[in-house]
Amino acid sequence: MDSLRERTHLPFGSGKQMLIGLHLGNGYGSQPGAWRMPGVDPESYTSFDVRVKQAQAAERGKFQFIFLPDGPGAVITDIESESPAFNLDVMMTLAAVARETQYIGLVATGSTTFNEPFNLARQFKALDVMSHGRAGWNAITSSGDDVAANYGRKIPSSEDRYGRAHEVVQLIQALWGSWGKDAWVHNQQTGQFAKKEQILPISLQGKYVGSRGPLYIPPSEQGQPIIFHAGGSPNAHELAGRFANAVIDAAFTIEDARAQRNAFREAAKRYGRNPDEIKYIPGLMTTIAKDRRAALDRRIQLTGHSFRQRAGYLQQMLGIPIDAARLDEPISKELLQDARPSRYDPRAPHALKIAKEGWSLRDILAHGVIDYHPVIVGPGIEAADHMQAWFEAGAADGFWISPDVNSDGIDAFVDEVVPILQERGLFHKEYEGKTLRQHLGAPDQYGIDPRVSNK
């Protein structure tokens, strides 16, 4: 009991309690079919009011941030039957959310491949000021041909994408620092608006990008936005290790997640940073219901229309023939004995484990075994157990949550999972500060980080 009480009162930034973020995506939820569920406003793809409500629900649950991925531009699977994957415009959405929330961090993807750094610097710092220090920039390199096509371009080589990314982040941080921390005087008596000598051009020109500056935006309550990164390649380790305070990722096992987390921490050390400055945050998808059966039925209602096609994929994953027409039957024991889970798909061992439990093919697929993060299909305690196990194994500093359907899935997480984590001392009960930097326990930084700028 004593140790539990101690754990619940740890200071923020101590790394002993987990972080939680919410993935907002297109606004409907992470599952195909979410836009058609009962209770969902089918027009909420364009509704900023709905987006605000969803962010407020996450804030009620004391989430540290919401996250809006972006191409920029939408990844379309089948517009005839599905919503585009992304938001209308991430920055405008977060501006609307900033006005109606008080604490929650506001994180959006901004491509370092298809944006001019001056534009990104200005938009994110403006959001940071507007939200009183709650902005985070997910600095990624774009890798989709469909995104490149929107700019009339092809995806550059990895070397060029990451080369540009390193320059873009540094340039942006230099622009953020170009309005000196104490430069704004705004003294109506003396008539001095600002200290001219503290608002200076940066005049940087690299191989890929350049800017003169300065950027005429004073510091926010957290100084400047927090850098996030998403990805898991060696290039991602290097970029994030150098600049990021948080990484969001997709990992399917504790072992993989721990290896990724360590790779980011090692990269941070190589740049002379404390590894605790970089928080590793893998994803978790949730269908929370009173029991496993109810949760499976909800998933079937949501995504059952795609199961025949998904059965084909499961067949490849397990290396055995699967008859997609026999959704009501379990896969036979004889077949499962011959299964060879794909070495190239980290989800395959879990899919085989679920299949061996004897569920029907329909129920196997309803477990989300071929989704793009680990999936909880069941009561809130299962999500809490998963999060605790990963957190305590050193596999995660927190999680970004993708509810199946946002309209009730965020509330389900907040009401059914968060209290258990709080009870166990694993998640805070109140916001300890008002800025995203405080929520993450990230060190102060204004302008560039001199430790990493000349490496």
Ligand SMILES: Cc1cc2nc3c(=O)[nH]c(=O)nc-3n(C[C@H](O)[C@H](O)[C@H](O)COP(=O)(O)O)c2cc1C
């Ligand atoms: C969890 C996660 C989230 C991502 N979010 C985005 C995103 O919002 N927008 C985007 O263009 N790419 C996103 N990516 C893709 C990566 O930024 C990157 O382009 C991809 O992982 C390929 O990286 P590589 O060239 O280092 O292999 C995401 C990747 C992961 C793992």
